[in-house]
Amino acid sequence: MSVPQDYLATPPPRRFRFPLRTVLIVIGVFLVVVLAALGAYAYGLSASFDSAKRFEKSFPAEADRPAATDDASQNILLIGSDAGGPGSDPGEVEGTRSDTMMVIHVSGDRESVHVMSLMKDSWVEIPGHGQDRLNTALVLGGVPLAVQTVEGVLDARIDRVASVDFEGFAGITDALGGVQVNNEVPFRSFDKGPITLNGKQALEYVRETDSFTDGDIQRLRNQQAFVKGLMAKFLSAETLTNPGKITELMSAATPYLEVDSGFSSGYAVGLGFELRNLRMDDVTFFTLPVIGPADHGGEVAIDVDWNQVAVVRDHFREDTLDEYRPVAQP
Structure with a gap:
């Protein structure tokens, strides 16, 4: 992949809006580990999943893909989209713009998970x-093509691959009984x-x-x-020890989920069981390295830091x- 050459020394000002669906996409992580502590009970949720x-x-032609590795690691692409939701038809995500993408890397030894975000305006x-x-x-x-593009970026x-629709977000949050955050910057009704x-x-x-002087940067911090x-x-x-809560969460998430044919309950249960000892300290979030906004023949987009991507x-x-x-992001 060639590196964009027309970087601007002083990019035109633009307030880039980080994806609104970032949080929901992480629900995809849960669908991998959700069944981890439930043992045989997990199979009782297979019909729902x-x-x-x-x-x-779901995937490009084999000749257009990187070779499979010999290790047991797994890479799961999660796509956030406005398409989907209850009553929608399979494949409705086709033809829409993805609001965000994340790649979940599950280590071969199943001791860690890394979630890498890709900015939707990245110039690739x-x-x-x-x-x-x-x-x-x-x-x-x-x-x-979305899969092939990400595979090209990451080699x-x-x-x-899975797509999650934003409309299920509120129900999933409520199914967990609410979520506590440590709010660093007070705004509106949030202390x-x-x-x-x-x-x-x-x-x-x-x-x-709009409540923040640094706009989308603080919003990204809030999302994280x-x-x-x-x-x-x-x-x-x-x-994890409450089957009723797990069932409620699954019921809230499944109508807004679209997956490849191999992403079955058996796959999720198996991988989840292997990740049964996973804890918060074992999950790491980072973003595909970028340089910042630049003009590309009239198109303002985010330049990728290809030197750092080579390391990734x-x-x-x-x-x-x-x-x-x-590395620190702009």
Whole structure:
């Protein structure tokens, strides 16, 4: 993949809006580890999980993909989209722009999970279409092209793919009984310090931009704080030892989930069982390294830091993301 050459010394001003769906995409992580502590009971949820919609086609032609690795690591691509939701048809995500993408890397020894966000406006190579924003891949070629694009960026194979719709977010939050976050910057009705959010409040919390002097940067911090609170609540004994709460969470999430044909309850249960000892300290979040906004022939997008991406690629290929230390992002 070539590196964009037309970087601007002084990019034009633009307030980039970080994805509104970032938090919900992390629910995809839960669908991997949700069954981890439930043993045989997990199979009782298979009918609910397997009712999720399936993509008509998920992956590009084998000749266009990176080679599979010999280790047991797994890479799961999660796509956030406005499409989907109860009553929608399979494949409806096709032709829409993805609001966010994340790659979940599950280590081969099952001792860690790394969740890498990709900014939707990242300027990358879209196979067969030249360079464009990352989120156009879904428009131009559906899920297979989105997978192929991400595989090209990472030079690593995607094993499973799922799309989650935003509309299920509030119900999932409420199914957990609310989520506590440590709010660093007070705004509107949200005080400074520990606060507990219900689904409706959480939507407002992760969306807010105008109340902050640094706009989307603080919103991203709020989203990350909420993600940590969400995962902490989910991975607590209060949740994982309560079959009724797990069932409620699954029921809230499944209608808004679309997956590839191999992402079955058997796969989720098996991987979840292998991750049964996973705790919050074992889950790491980072972002694909970027430089900042730049103009590309009239198109303002986010330039990717390809030098740092080369480092990320090595860690993906070698299953050594535990050793990766992300650089500060602009």
